[in-house]
Every structure is written in structure tokens, then in C-alpha cells.
Amino acid sequence: xxxxxxxxxxxxxxxxxxxxxxxxxxxxxxxxxxxxxxxxxxxxxxxxxxxxxxxxxxxxxxxxxxxxxxxxxxxxxxxxxxxxxxxxxxxxxxxxxxxxxxxxxxxx
Amino acid sequence: xxxxxxxxxxxxxxxxxxxxxxxxxxxxxxxxxxxxxxxxxxxxxxxxxxxxxxxxxxxxxxxxxxxxxxxxxxxxxxxxxxxxxxxxxxxxxxxxxxxxxxxxxxxxxxxxx
Numbered sequence: 001x002x003x004x005x006x007x008x009x010x011x012x013x014x015x016x017x018x019x020x021x022x023x024x025x026x027x028x029x030x031x032x033x034x035x036x037x038x039x040x041x042x043x044x045x046x047x048x049x050x051x052x053x054x055x056x057x058x059x060x061x062x063x064x065x066x067x068x069x070x071x072x073x074x075x076x077x078x079x080x081x082x083x084x085x086x087x088x089x090x091x092x093x094x095x096x097x098x099x100x101x102x103x104x105x106x107x108x
Numbered sequence: 109x110x111x112x113x114x115x116x117x118x119x120x121x122x123x124x125x126x127x128x129x130x131x132x133x134x135x136x137x138x139x140x141x142x143x144x145x146x147x148x149x150x151x152x153x154x155x156x157x158x159x160x161x162x163x164x165x166x167x168x169x170x171x172x173x174x175x176x177x178x179x180x181x182x183x184x185x186x187x188x189x190x191x192x193x194x195x196x197x198x199x200x201x202x203x204x205x206x207x208x209x210x211x212x213x214x215x216x217x218x219x220x221x
Contacts, residue, residue: 033209033210035212042212043200043212043215086151088150093164096151096153096156096166098143099150
């Protein structure tokens with residue numbers, strides 16, 4: 001069992017839909033990152049969380065430390081949001097563990 | 109644009125050879141991390157350097173080594189290349205310490221034949 005589990009693995013949505021991607025982890029962490037990876041490999045860091053909630057534009061990330069769970073929400077989704085979204089945790093031992101990613105396709 | 113650059117963008121090597129990949133971090137970023145991402149998989153943490161010292165290491169053999177320089181550049185060296193080393197190699201820099209946003213470079217795609 002992976003230490004960082006994401007769901008769903010693949011997600012197809014229509015433009016404008018509200019999207020939620022979930023991440024659960026089983027290790028102690030100092031922070032959790034949500035990353036966006038476009039075709040070709042470029043990775044963009046979307047959020048870094050250690051508690052609570054953060055919002056940036058149409059993106060919202062939440063984390064529940066007690067439940068070891070985080071969610072990434074996209075409001076009013078757009079085709080340009082199509083990418084792989086990766087949840088990554090920083091362990092207390094200066095290590096990073098990654099989820100397998102969620103492939104999002106937003107259709108016009 | 110994250111301000112982090114990597115070179116080369118693509119590289120082809122043969123089994124047994126050695127390779128050096130380079131990363132240039134944002135100025136002032138004392139921490140650099142290297143990741144390996146095989147095709148269709150999530151990134152795997154290789155190691156992290158902070159102020160030129162190795163600060164953490166993932167489950168990679170000693171033939172994966174690194175260097176970090178005072179000018180915010182760093183290298184990933186891989187000796188005795190194996191076919192399974194074919195992957196996208198990403199570096200990411202941050203100011204330093206835990207709980208810092210990491211800025212990723214575009215990656216170097218390595219193919220080992």
C-alpha cells in the first residue's frame with residue numbers, strides 16, 4: 001500500500017464543473033504539497049499546506065491533519081486545467097513521498 | 109516560469125555510462141531536491157541538499173550522487189547507468205528548511221539504451 005493515495009486516478013469533467021481530488025496519507029508529515037504537471041513534464045507547485053485551507057484563484061486546497069487527508073478543489077473548471085495533479089508529503093525525516101497523480105481532462 | 113532551469117533538456121546514454129545533470133536554482137534558495145519520474149509514474153525523491161550538504165535521501169543506490177555549489181547550482185550524477193534509469197529527472201529549489209514552497213525545473217529526460 002502506498003503511503004500517499006490519491007483518488008480518483010482519472011477524472012473527466014465538462015467545462016464549468018466543480019472538481020475534487022482527494023489525497024490520503026499514512027505517514028507523519030510536516031507539510032503537504034499539491035502539484036500540477038502538464039504534458040511534457042513541467043511541474044508547478046500549486047499549494048503547500050500544513051493546516052487549514054488555502055485559496056488561489058479558482059483553486060482551493062484543504063487539509064485535515066487528524067484525518068490525514070487533503071483535498072484539492074477546482075471551481076468553474078476549464079480545459080486549460082487539464083493536467084496531472086500530484087499530492088506530495090514532506091515527512092518528518094526530510095523525505096518527500098508522492099501520490100501517483102490524478103489525470104484530469106476537462107472537455108469544452 | 110519558476111526561475112529554476114535544468115540542462116540538458118534531453119539526453120541519450122548507453123548502459124554502463126555515467127551522466128551529469130545540472131540544475132540552476134533561484135538566487136537565495138539554499139535547498140535543492142532531486143526527483144526521478146519514470147514514465148507514467150509519480151516522482152520519486154532521490155535526495156536533498158541544503159547549503160552544500162546532503163540533507164535527506166530517498167531509496168536510491170549510492171551510484172546516484174549529488175553536489176550543490178555556492179552559486180545556487182547543483183548536479184545529479186549517476187554512475188553505471190542501467191536501463192531502468194530512463195526517466196524524467198526534476199530538480200526543485202526552495203529557500204530552506206521544511207515547509208517551504210518548492211519551485212520545480214522543467215526536467216531532463218534521460219534515455220538509457
